[in-house]
Amino acid sequence: MDENELTNRLRALADETVPDAVRVAHLQRMAATPADPTHGFGRAWVAAAAIVGFLAGSTGLAAAGALPDPAQDVAHDVLAVVQVDVPEGKRGPCVSAIAKSDLSQAEKKSAKDDCPKGGNGASGGDGAGKSDEAPGSTKHADDPCKGKPPWAGKKDLTTEQKDALKAERAATCGTEREADDADELEGDDDGVGTEDGGESESTDTTEADG
Amino acid sequence: MSRDVERSPASVYEALAAAVLGYFRAQRMRDPEALTGDVFVAVTEKLTGFRGDDAALRRWVFTIAHHRRVDEIRRSVRQPELLDVAAESPPTVDPTPIDPALVEALDRLTSDQREIVVLRYVADLSVADVAELTGKRSGAVKMLQARGLAALAAYLDSTSPTEA
Numbered sequence: 001m002d003e004n005e006l007t008n009r010l011r012a013l014a015d016e017t018v019p020d021a022v023r024v025a026h027l028q029r030m031a032a033t034p035a036d037p038t039h040g041f042g043r044a045w046v047a048a049a050a051i052v053g054f055l056a057g058s059t060g061l062a063a064a065g066a067l068p069d070p071a072q073d074v075a076h077d078v079l080a081v082v083q084v085d086v087p088e089g090k091r092g093p094c095v096s097a098i099a100k101s102d103l104s105q106a107e108k109k110s111a112k113d114d115c116p117k118g119g120n121g122a123s124g125g126d127g128a129g130k131s132d133e134a135p136g137s138t139k140h141a142d143d144p145c146k147g148k149p150p151w152a153g154k155k156d157l158t159t160e161q162k163d164a165l166k167a168e169r170a171a172t173c174g175t176e177r178e179a180d181d182a183d184e185l186e187g188d189d190d191g192v193g194t195e196d197g198g199e200s201e202s203t204d205t206t207e208a209d210g
Numbered sequence: 211m212s213r214d215v216e217r218s219p220a221s222v223y224e225a226l227a228a229a230v231l232g233y234f235r236a237q238r239m240r241d242p243e244a245l246t247g248d249v250f251v252a253v254t255e256k257l258t259g260f261r262g263d264d265a266a267l268r269r270w271v272f273t274i275a276h277h278r279r280v281d282e283i284r285r286s287v288r289q290p291e292l293l294d295v296a297a298e299s300p301p302t303v304d305p306t307p308i309d310p311a312l313v314e315a316l317d318r319l320t321s322d323q324r325e326i327v328v329l330r331y332v333a334d335l336s337v338a339d340v341a342e343l344t345g346k347r348s349g350a351v352k353m354l355q356a357r358g359l360a361a362l363a364a365y366l367d368s369t370s371p372t373e374a
Contacts, residue, residue: 007331010236010312010327010331012308013233013309013331014228014232014332014334018227022246026246030223035255035257036255036258
């Protein structure tokens with residue numbers, strides 16, 4: 001048997017007539033079957049909803065400055081095109097500037113470690129738990145009467161030097177409170193108790209710890 | 211039927227029901243008429259979402275038929291006892307095909323060869339369509355087709371009465 005004859009016989013199988021009784025039963029079943037009006041739109045709807053959800057979510061995160069830094073930078077650049085202002089990532093420019101500097105590798109590594117982490121910039125987010133200050137700065141750098149006193153944690157100072165600093169601070173700030181705090185801190189550092197640590201113990205220790 | 215026209219389920223049935231029935235009969239499926247009905251019920255449900263020309267329609271309908279066949283085979287593997295009981299009941303319609311010798315010869319092929327040969331010649335799908343539908347490469351489809359046709363010819367030659 002040649003191939004043409006065989007394929008013709010095979011194709012003839014598709015020409016079998018459907019018995020009338022079967023045909024009528026099939027058409028009745030089909031007539032009783034409602035068309036699914038959502039079919040064909042299902043995938044499109046799911047895809048559209050996914051895209052809208054993704055865009056809304058990522059734009060919201062970008063607006064809050066909560067994206068990882070590289071993504072925050074991209075979001076800043078892209079959304080700026082459509083006049084949407086979202087904060088820029090902070091660590092990226094800092095690291096980039098350090099990389100371009102003439103510092104040694106060790107200095108660059110140290111400086112990079114001091115770059116701010118996370119996406120919460122000055123213009124976005126609440127910054128909770130993160131510092132917006134420059135590396136090495138302190139929280140109360142502009143007010144000598146607040147925060148850690150100048151002799152706190154400096155073990156290499158002599159007693160005379162510390163007393164001089166205390167006197168200077170007392171003269172500037174006019175209160176003994178910070179001096180007491182400093183004594184307490186000094187005591188913590190040295191493992192020696194304070195002279196009058198009673199009421200001051202529960203006041204500003206967190207500030208010094210921080 | 212022209213390209214992308216509105217089709218009624220009945221018109222699709224009239225155009226393709228015989229081929230779908232032949233597909234199930236050639237595959238030696240139990241109750242091919244019921245399976246054909248199932249396929250066109252599914253077609254009726256989903257036809258509003260279908261877009262495409264006649265070739266695409268044929269490809270789509272036989273994709274449904276192929277999946278229905280696979281489902282039926284899986285069901286028969288899971289529930290052989292139920293099908294045995296069903297097999298004892300007489301069929302509602304005489305399933306004898308118009309070419310019983312050919313259908314018997316198809317039954318001698320391997321499952322893959324039979325599937326490819328039937329999809330290529332009974333369903334009248336292209337090699338690419340069959341490859342996509344069965345998840346095989348085009349080369350594998352061509353090889354199975356050639357071996358299937360050769361086996362069919364050999365079997366039919368061996369069983370046909372010798373010409374005087």
